[in-house]
Amino acid sequence: MKKVISLxxxxxxxxxxxxxxxxxxxxxxxxxxxxxxxxGFQRNFDPNKDPVAAMLEEKTGYKxxxxxxxxxxxxxxxxxxxxxxxQIDILKLSGPQYSKLANxxxxxxxxxxxxxxxxxxxxxxSSETFETAKVNGKIYGIPEKAPxxxxxxxxxxxxxxxxxxxxxxxxxxxxxxxxxxxxxTKKNIIPLTGFEPIVYEISGAFGVxxxxxxxxxxxxxxxxxxxxxxxxxxxxxxxxxxxxxKEWPINNSAKCQEKFTSGKAAIMTYGWGLxxxxxxxxxxxxxxxxxxxxxALKGKDGKQGNLLQATGVGWYIAIPKVSxxxxxxxxxxxxxxxxxxxxxxxxGEENVHWKKEADGRLNPILPKFTDExxxxxxxxxxxxxxxxxxxxxxxxxxxxxxxxAFDAMxxxxxxxxxxxTTIAPPxxxxxxxxxxxxxxxxxxxxxxxxxxxxxxxxxxFMEQWKxxxxxxxxxxxNDWYSTKKK
Numbered sequence: 001m002k003k004v005i006s007l008x009x010x011x012x013x014x015x016x017x018x019x020x021x022x023x024x025x026x027x028x029x030x031x032x033x034x035x036x037x038x039x040g041f042q043r044n045f046d047p048n049k050d051p052v053a054a055m056l057e058e059k060t061g062y063k064x065x066x067x068x069x070x071x072x073x074x075x076x077x078x079x080x081x082x083x084x085x086x087q088i089d090i091l092k093l094s095g096p097q098y099s100k101l102a103n104x105x106x107x108x109x110x111x112x113x114x115x116x117x118x119x120x121x122x123x124x125x126s127s128e129t130f131e132t133a134k135v136n137g138k139i140y141g142i143p144e145k146a147p148x149x150x151x152x153x154x155x156x157x158x159x160x161x162x163x164x165x166x167x168x169x170x171x172x173x174x175x176x177x178x179x180x181x182x183x184x185t186k187k188n189i190i191p192l193t194g195f196e197p198i199v200y201e202i203s204g205a206f207g208v209x210x211x212x213x214x215x216x217x218x219x220x221x222x223x224x225x226x227x228x229x230x231x232x233x234x235x236x237x238x239x240x241x242x243x244x245x246k247e248w249p250i251n252n253s254a255k256c257q258e259k260f261t262s263g264k265a266a267i268m269t270y271g272w273g274l275x276x277x278x279x280x281x282x283x284x285x286x287x288x289x290x291x292x293x294x295x296a297l298k299g300k301d302g303k304q305g306n307l308l309q310a311t312g313v314g315w316y317i318a319i320p321k322v323s324x325x326x327x328x329x330x331x332x333x334x335x336x337x338x339x340x341x342x343x344x345x346x347x348g349e350e351n352v353h354w355k356k357e358a359d360g361r362l363n364p365i366l367p368k369f370t371d372e373x374x375x376x377x378x379x380x381x382x383x384x385x386x387x388x389x390x391x392x393x394x395x396x397x398x399x400x401x402x403x404x405a406f407d408a409m410x411x412x413x414x415x416x417x418x419x420x421t422t423i424a425p426p427x428x429x430x431x432x433x434x435x436x437x438x439x440x441x442x443x444x445x446x447x448x449x450x451x452x453x454x455x456x457x458x459x460x461f462m463e464q465w466k467x468x469x470x471x472x473x474x475x476x477x478n479d480w481y482s483t484k485k486k
Contacts, residue, residue, distance in 0.1 A: 034325045035063045036332060038090040039081070040378055041315075042069045051372040052345060052379050059344070060335045062328070064090075082106050082320070089329040090381065091318045093141065096434070098133075098316035099426030102140040108319045108326055109138045117330040118142070120337050124384040132313050132425045141316030142333065142382050146422075147392035149311045151412040155201050155294035156260070156270035158282065161187060162292060172298045173205050173234070180243040183266045192244045193259045194269035195251035197445035198222075199235075201296045204305025206231040210419045211438075212477055219420065219477050223441060223465060227303075229458060235449040249450045261285060267294070272396070275405035293405070295412050306412045312422020317381040333381045342384060347394055348373045354394060362394045370398060421477055424484075429476040433469030440465055 040047065047053055047066035057063055067088075070077050078097060081088065082104075093101065101107050114122055121142055122130075129143045162169070165186060170176040180191035200209055206227035212219045222228055238244045245251060245265065257274065259265040261281030270278070270293070279291055296306040319329050336342060347354050347362070353369045354362055364370070396406040421427070444461050447453035453461075462470075 033062050034328055035065060036089040036325055036329060037065050037067070037087060038092070039067045039069065039078075039088050040092045041094070042071045042074045043375065043378055044071070045375050045378075047375070047378060050375055050379075052376050055344060056336065056379065059341050060332060062332045062335075064332070085322045086320075087322060087324060088320050089323045089325045090333070091320060092144075092381065093316050093318055095313070095316065095426055096431035098141050098318060099135065099428050099431045101318070102135040102426065103428055106321055107140040108321045108323065109140060110142065110319065110330070111139050113319070113326060113330040114139065114142075117327060118334045120334050121330075121382055124337050124386075125382060126385060128423065129313060129385070132423060133316055134425050141318040143313040144315040144317060144380060144382055145385050145388070146310035146312055146314040147383075148389035149308050149413070149416075149418065150406070151306050151409045151416050152273070152309050153200060153269070153271045153306070154296075154409050154412070155192070155199075155267055156278070156291050157267045157294055158260075158286065158289045159292040160286060160289040161266045169292065169294055170297060173202070176202075176294075176297055177238075177243070180238065180267075181241075184242055187266060189263065190245050190259060190265035191242075192238070192267040192269075193248075193251065193256045193265035194245065195248060195253070195256060196269055197442045197449070198231075199269055200306045201294065202235070203227075203231045204296045204415075204417075205299025205303050206234070207299075207303050207305065209305045209307050209417045212419065212421050213417075214420065214481075219474070219481050221470065221474060223462060223470075229455065232445060232448045232455060232458075236451060236455065239449055239451065244449075249446050249452075257281065270405075272402055272405040272409055275401040276399045279401040291405075293408050295409075296415060304415050306416045308413065308416035308418040311418040315380075316426075336380075337382050337384060339384075343391075345379060346373070346376050346383075346388075347391060348376075362391065363397050364394060366398065420481070424477070424480050427476050427480060429469075430473050433473050437465065437469055437473060440468065 045068075047068065053064070053066060075097065078093075082101060091101075091107075098107075110118070125143060125145070129145050130139060133139045133141045133143045157169075161183065165179070165182050167179055167182060168175075170179050183189065183191040198208070203209060208222050208225050208227045208231050211222055213222060213225065215225075235244070239246070239248065245256075245259070247255070253274070256265070256268050257278055258281075260268040261278060262285060268278075270291075275291070282289055282291060296304050298304045317333065319326050323329060336345060347364075348369060350356065352365065353373055354364050356362055364373075393406075397403040421430075440461075444453055448455055448458075466474075
């Protein structure tokens with residue numbers, strides 16, 4: 001869940017309002033308009049039947065045929081469409097997809113089109129964000145910045161167990177260790193269940209959070225951080241003493257939720273997106289209990305950290321070089337970031353989809369908001385970055401349990417760390433190796449936690465990691481970082 005949220009993010013939606021932009025065009029301004037074809041990321045819904053599609057056609061005068069990449073092997077489908085020179089006008093791409101297609105010459109340079117027909121797009125996106133979209137000095141995609149930076153996770157414990165043991169919410173690694181021992185001895189259930197290789201609330205106590213971090217003016221991978229071995233050693237100790245789930249290597253999110261809500265486990269790794277289903281499951285089996293959060297823990301020397309997510313560009317919206325409607329594609333996307341239309345797209349209409357409370361808080365009107373704006377993020381082809389930060393939070397309020405969990409987790413923002421490379425332009429070497437390197441990392445750490453891989457073999461593992469792309473990836477991020485510091 002966390003990852004889903006890290007890269008996520010891999011994926012959140014919303015809106016913006018801003019003043020002083022150009023007057024919106026209407027359907028009458030440009031006469032006859034061609035039907036456009038837009039291809040977007042994988043999701044299980046039909047965008048052509050979504051209320052947002054009808055609203056956009058009515059407001060812009062552009063008919064758009066929407067298509068979705070398949071859930072299975074989306075990149076294969078994308079590559080096939082590009083190789084066949086399919087007449088697609090708008091592409092919403094992930095960073096690696098964008099880097100690959102831009103470097104292959106499949107995308108249209110947008111600099112001139114933006115100057116002529118995308119003035120609002122240039123206005124609502126910062127110049128720094130556009131820098132991340134440059135490939136060999138040219139812009140090939142409109143950057144869609146992630147929403148307001150947030151922390152997405154904490155550990156979660158059943159409050160009734162904490163009360164029964166007469167213990168407080170732990171704030172340090174030592175206090176967590178004592179709590180886990182007490183749960184095992186007195187309750188005879190799994191003290192902590194999870195499945196992630198890196199539990200940020202724990203790893204942060206060893207100074208390990210982001211994939212790339214600055215040390216002495218250079219970027220190193222977290223695997224090269226001495227704290228990583230300390231973290232793995234600590235987790236292995238917990239595993240050997242039966243203080244974390246013996247099924248950690250084969251667990252997944254659903255299994256952990258079941259163990260926690262059924263009473264088989266006292267603590268679980270937890271993201272705010274799980275709040276509704278977990279709380280309802282717990283209430284069914286333990287009506288007198290509730291979920292209590294355990295934020296990031298402190299280690300020696302007061303080290304503490306969590307991951308700050310949504311700090312970079314999540315998507316790039318491109319126009320294929322073969323498109324016959326390049327100018328209209330840009331005009332259409334510029335229309336979509338006009339103030340009122342963009343607000344309608346992202347959060348709908350006031351007193352229909354959402355309402356403003358007396359304290360200024362925006363809340364969705366349910367089920368209308370879910371019925372008509374639940375998939376609005378899929379249609380976004382840019383955001384008003386400043387307004388987006390605050391209005392995005394509205395989407396976390398579709399459920400009271402999710403809203404409460406999200407708000408509570410934000411207390412960790414001051415100690416959270418953001419991934420430095422989220423502000424980097426597409427890095428082709430990292431795009432090539434990143435998936436493989438992360439899998440190597442995950443496999444080794446999970447096995448080392450469970451003891452099937454010896455920590456003494458860490459140096460050998462690092463040699464393999466470097467040979468399989470780690471060295472090249474490190475060189476590339478440092479080459480970029482050296483230019484950023486100038």
